[in-house]
Structures are given as structure tokens and as C-alpha cells.
Amino acid sequence: EAQVTQNPRYLITVTGKKLTVTCSQNMNHEYMSWYRQDPGLGLRQIYYSMNVEVTDKGDVPEGYKVSRKEKRNFPLILESPSPNQTSLYFCASSLKGDSPGYGYTFGSGTRLTVV
């Protein structure tokens, strides 16, 4: 089944303790992206990647890191989490192609709480 898999689904952690949220897709998509979803703010892009070893900042990159060493994986790293990073996080992937008509496939989300 074509899908984007995020882990974990739920995570409670303490301020300053490094964590990684994994994202993997099995569709050979070039383009991957991380979003956070907060009430009243909709979806905001954190980072995106056009292909292996190519990453760039989205709208709210502060406090986050990513890497794209393999095409299928795009982990989100919080080196020193803070309570304002408590949010619902989504990974998404898409074909790059020549047409903007390709839609995203989203993961099921990771609900992160930083205390």
C-alpha cells in the first residue's frame, strides 16, 4: 500500500531532551515536507526537501533540523525541544515531476507534547 509512515504517533517529552520523529514513504517521491498544525494557525511548513541531500527552510524552521540521506526517509529532529513546539506534526510527500498537479500524500500525524 502506498503510504507515508510517521513514528511515533504520540510523544510526551521534557524540555531540552533531543528527539527525532521519523518519516518514511514507499512511493519513490522526490519531494517531502514537514508541517505543524496548531489551532487557529492552520498548517505551517517547517522544512522541505526536493530530493536526496537537498533541503530548505519553510515558514517556521526555528528549532528544527531535517536530513535527507535516502530518498524514502525524511526525519524531523528537535535538538532541544521547548513547550512552544507542542503541536501536531505531519510529514507529506509528492512527486516532483513537471506538473504542479501532483497532490501530497500525508502521514497520520505525530502529536508532540513538550513539558
Place this chain on the structure above:
Amino acid sequence: GNSVTQMEGPVTLSEEAFLTINCTYTATGYPSLFWYVQYPGEGLQLLLKATKADDKGSNKGFEATYRKETTSFHLEKGSVQVSDSAVYFCALRVNNFNKFYFGSGTKLNVKP
């Protein structure tokens, strides 16, 4: 620049009522337009899309027509069901295809 504006929710309807969720956009290029749906506790799923002017996207009884002259992509359904209760996001993607632009989402509550 590129942006998407959706009507604010929540929208509360009775079952079998007609639904319209308004979406307008601004884009620097020629965008493709999308509607995504998020059911409670789940990720976003592609509901429908349209890639050029006057195209109509449709799925599960929902429809939206790409109106270039009014820069709109309103979502409609003739008869909503309780199971349609979800958050709906309008989005666009332009030719540099490195980014999607999402609206803020509209929550739909359908009462029996």
C-alpha cells in the same frame, strides 16, 4: 505572492443540507488547486483537485470548479452526511512546485 483564503468555521449543517465552503486564492504563476479533508484524529487526505481553468474536480459527491476569473475554488456538496464532519483545507501549488499553500481550514459539523 501566493496565498489561500477560506471561510472561517465552524460550519454547522443538518444532514442532507447543501454545503458550500468558499476558497479564494492569489498566485504568481498558474496554480493547481486542491481540497484536502482531515477526519478527526487522522492526517489530511486528498479529496479532489483541478489543474486548469474551468476544470471541475469531484469525489465522494463533493465538487469544486476552478474559476480563474474570480480566483476561486469553492467546495460544494448537494446533500451532506454526518460522516462528512471533518476539517476541509483548500490548497494551491504553483509551477515551481516546491511548496503547497494551504488555507487555514474550515471545520464542518453535520448534525443528524
